[in-house]
Amino acid sequence: MNRVWSLLFLLVPILGTLLIVWAIFGAWPLAGLWLPENVNEYGGVIDHLFNLILWITGVIFIGTGAILALTMWPAKGGSRRAAYVHGNHTLEIIWAVIPAGILVFLSIYQLNAWAENKMDRPVEVVDGEERLVPPSVRVVARQFDWDFFYPGPDGKFDTVDDFMVTGEVHVPKNQPVVFQIESSDVLHSFFVPSLRVKQDIVPGMKQFVWFEANKAGRYEIACTELCGWGHYKMGAVLEVQEEEDYAVWLQETTAKCLAISQSFEE
């Protein structure tokens, strides 16, 4: 019976690892149950780091699980005496220093990825001068919808030709895109799983997110900070378009919106 318990504990790392591997390969019935394909130039480092940590923790998971099962395997119960050992400084130093080394490495290794995604807003060169890429869309979150404001033909926000679309935002492919994100009521969070972009939106703060989508398609935006009863339905679509398609869409939508606002003025 004792060995049954030992095997039960051994099953944890074995089945645990199998399930993860199964999900990674997306075999039935776990198809689509792993990270979605990354389509953001800045997101690759996040996936790389995720996989690196998965490997490191996977090895430790299997190793410690096997040791745990082994420690219980020889037990026969009552017939023999346990070793009278109070500790071993050398061993303890070894198993403190090795994880410490791994963690220091991870801490330093990830700094660039963090800076690229959260600190260093992309720059562009205009008239020979470097400047931060200005936000092309202002995202306003409210219970329980996303409004997307475009600056209109003059390229400036807070002017009369601004227009708003809701539920769907369009961006061009292969260009660094910056969104300014705002909230008009409570906390929300701007999350696009396929872009590996997430940022809580704090009312009263000026915040930006950026990305460079490298594949055309429709990607879902989800709110990931509890914002009330309708939190679960606060979604929208981010459509990444080829540059020429985007230009056409922008022109048509601008014309349409301006026509509507003019009809109001008349």
Place this chain on the structure above:
Amino acid sequence: MSSPQNATASRWSIPGFLGHYVFSRDHKIIGTQFLFSTLIWGVAGGLLALAVRWQLAWPWSDMPIFGRLFEAEGGQISPEFYTMLFTMHATIMIFFVIIPMLAGAFGNWLIPLMIGADDMAFPTLNMLSYWIMWPAFILIGASFFTAGYGPSSGWTAYPPLSVLDAAAPGSGVAQTLWILGLTFVGISSMMGSVNYMTTIIQMRAPGMTMMRLPMTIWSMFITAILQAFALPVLTAGLFMQLSDRVFGTGFFLPEGLAANNGIQVAGGGQPLLWQHLFWFYSHPAVYIMILPAMGMVSDILACFSRKPLFGYKPMVYSICAIAGLGFIVWGHHMFISGMDPILGVSFMISTMLIALPSGVKTFNWLATLWRGNVQFTTPLLFSVGFLSMFIIGGLSGIFMAATPVDIYIHDTYFIVAHFHYVLFGGSILALLGAIYFWYPKMFGRMMSERLGKVHFFLTFILTNMVFYPMHILGAAGFPRRYADPYHFQAFADLLPINQVMTVSAILLGFTQIIFAANFVGSLFFGKKVGRNPWQANTLEWAAPSPPGHGNFDFQPVVCRGPYEYSCPDADVDFLPQAETPPA
């Protein structure tokens, strides 16, 4: 030092039934009161969790049995009701089950017994620490009957959602009741923590030096310090939120907000301030919920591997290190919150550091079992279960400590998987093991080992079936706190796996009936035991089972550390810390 029993009998009870069993000042009665109250709250918290699971598996379908309790929806969970469910599940499990069971029930029972004292340093304060929980019980209980069925801004109660009445149905009266309830829990914890610190410092039996204290006591001591230093910050935060709600101040509200077409607020505040104050308490609270469990597991593992605890001093230092670092890592809950990303880097580094002492503890537990003479009792199985689950919870923590990875997994089910492995797989399994272990001391009877093993086997398997798949959900980007995620194309495929998890969760709930039957049945029919049924070393086993007022019927004098198992010089494989005089 313990005083003669008859001279101070009035210390522990006021005469009469009420004074003896209800308003008792005896730490053991108070511990039992905490234990029974928290077990009952545990049932409530568990049922709330099952309702959450029901909605995730069969969204918007009529929930059987419990659905009838809220007629308005005809048995269907509404989105407002769902936000209440997870808010109250977390609130109850954290503030009414895990913390008071570890500190209130086991802290009370074990501290005086394991250090060889006759009671706590302040018995009346100790009694009050239990009874001050009742206003909290009543306030939180009452919040179920208010608009929105209870507070619904999550157990983290982030403003502005929690402060603006119009933002959510549960952000009205219910939220005020929640704040007041938590304040009372805080007062109770503070009373307990002052008492524990004083008792451990002042009332140790002769010969019980600090470095002879069992790990359980060390962890309770450090936990008490954590409580004492972190709680005032939460209390301050709670009062600021209360003031924002009731008096119209603007600590947490910026200018110009208007939720749900409500009036705009004057503002001037900062929502992030609450998050800092809240996590300054609630991150140490994570350790308040795991350190005592670690301490108890250390004692149980050493006892049933019949082997000294591997590296006693490093274990003590690791607990101190975890607690110390615990005060400077709160920002890792806020990497994505809008906090300065440069600040995020420093919190990332301190968070990574915490994996170090946790690793030392894990390896030392493994080394304790290694070459031991392992006795497969129910408490041991639960403790090894704790270890096995804590490894998973610890390793998944590394993912979210890495700030860039946290961008993706923050507020997804990956986080939910992580903290359930630590709190359910960790704290709750350890608590169950501790109940099986100390039950004979508390009630003088054994719990059934056979039922205990069945209980462990099913609990262990089902725990993994409920919580392990959450890692996969999180990797797919599945957000937390969604009443119905399946209308998103990205999450539509996740329904079947959620149904498997829900069925497992319901079975896990039913499995606890075995435990309840064993617990209650053994009170009356359990085998009676002597002082030391497990042949353990620590002092509580030298007292009678159950101990009377004043605990010891002799003056214990401690002559060795708590883990002298299998010493080659002794005839038996254990050497108690104090010799019991012959009867």
